[in-house]
Amino acid sequence: MERLTPVLQRAPGRWQVANVTAIKRETPRVKSFRFELPMWMPHMPGQHYDVRLTAPDGYVAQRSYSVASSPIDKGQIELTIDRLEDGEVSPYFHDVVMEGDQVELRGPFTSYFVWRGEAPVLLIGGGSGVVPLMAILRHRRRVMPDLAMRLVYSVRSADDLIYADELGDEAVVTFTREPPHGWMGHTGRIDQALISEAGIDSGIVFICGSNPFVDAASDLALGAGFRANQIRTERFGPTG
């Protein structure tokens, strides 16, 4: 049937030009960017978008970044980007992109490391690996705050703590190198005691971080009695 007015196709995977509406500095190395999307569709918490930068001579660089926001934020997504010194895309976001800029992106993609409302949920994040976990946590706060979910979050120092002002009772934080002055909480790498303290021993586990972190955390989750098919992992490779 022919339509009188053209339909805006909202298919995942089509490149679109998004507007940067807000930028928040999370840590000295990490910023969150909020985008308004002309062809927005709700993502599943844990999914990612690809961004594409194009130079005047046609040179292109692409990277994938996890969505940090809840799909309840209609028309928008937030990407949290760690600045890698020798990177190509993340320094552009940190040093060049301003509110009002336009950025080309497409998504949301893949459906393995995603939360579909299963419970209970144990989230284990290392460093910027907390980003897709934050999408899960934020979504739970907005739509089902009574659902059992805890976040175990490992960072090096106070300067590396992303979303510091949002980490409430559901988060257990440990500092592996330099805790903030007067810190009374956990220090050192995540261990079995920290996993036990989170108090989630059934359901599903999401683990995200560097490769060694994910391996260590997976072993701890297996040690805590979770089966391999209850554990979903995302390993942050070098993504400049």
Place this chain on the structure above:
Amino acid sequence: MSGSDFISRAFRGRRRTPEEFADRLPPGQYYEPGYPVLTAGPTPRIAPEEWGFRIDGMVGREREWTWDEFHELPFETVPCDIHCVTKWSKLGTNFGGVSMDTLLEGVEPQGDFTVQFSYGGYTTNLPLADLTGGKAWVVTEHEGQPLAREHGGPARMLVPHLYFWKSAKWVAGVRIMDHDEPGFWEMNGYHNYGDPWKEQRYWSD
């Protein structure tokens, strides 16, 4: 995927690709001198003495090799480039293993499709034609060293002409099928075939 009309304000790029590799980088990929690890789920532990490789399914004759039997087969060094769908490419690297052509000798496949299956449950599908004709190997070495566990050791598939998720780590075997059946990532959003030169990353590509 065609290029863009959109120009990113004040973006020039750092072009870290060495000159000699410039034409070996598929669209949207970047040159990665290291060897990153990307795996869905915990990393399986399989001792070589527990490892075996089998070819089954729609075949005239099933085959199975133990670790020792596998190492009596003709061993090849495979120089290649590998391309991960997460955008990094590792160029000019060497694996060592046995060609799928060798492993398929006498198997008499009765179907045109395959599924690689792994210790740990991972699967990935391909037309049989992509595993034959000198295009695929079961490898146990990388740069002359035993393949590290995080890279799929003791043995993984190597299908370098496709995105690297089409090369199953901790590979346990290949099933010959008379129909195409999407594997793990193919069911979870990645392209059914995965040609990096056509930038077939996701379902919609």
